[in-house]
Amino acid sequence: VQLVESGGGLVQPGGSLRLSCAASGFTFSNYDMNCYRQAPGKERELVAAITSVGGNTKYADSVKGRFTISRDNAKNTVYLQMSSMKCEDTAEYYCHVRHRTNDCWGQGTQVTVSS
Numbered sequence: 001v002q003l004v005e006s007g008g009g010l011v012q013p014g015g016s017l018r019l020s021c022a023a024s025g026f027t028f029s030n031y032d033m034n035c036y037r038q039a040p041g042k043e044r045e046l047v048a049a050i051t052s053v054g055g056n057t058k059y060a061d062s063v064k065g066r067f068t069i070s071r072d073n074a075k076n077t078v079y080l081q082m083s084s085m086k087c088e089d090t091a092e093y094y095c096h097v098r099h100r101t102n103d104c105w106g107q108g109t110q111v112t113v114s115s
Helices: none
Strands: 003-004 009-011 019-023 033-038 045-050 057-058 066-073 077-082 091-099 102-105 109-113
Touching: 003 091, 019 033, 019 109, 033 066, 033 077, 033 102, 045 066, 045 077, 057 066
Parallel strands: 009 109
Antiparallel strands: 003 019, 019 077, 033 045, 033 091, 045 057, 066 077, 091 102, 091 109
């Protein structure tokens, strides 16, 4: 299993950014996918999740209405569109999949929201 995040960077408050997570090594369409983040000195938290069937989504309260998770099963990729970003969105963002009994993580991509 391999998860590779991309799209992080520096963005001003109120701005937008789209993260991508390219997956390989497993049947992507069969698995729910998750996006976590971890800010310095804080625990890793679930930001958004999308199911394998139906593409149902859920979000942390802190990002509802601002972030949108989606997936393209043809490209084995999950996306996190972030809008109206705030300084408190600054964190390392990670892609995650629970593959069989294993928790598999990407290497992370840094997102910094600052003026």
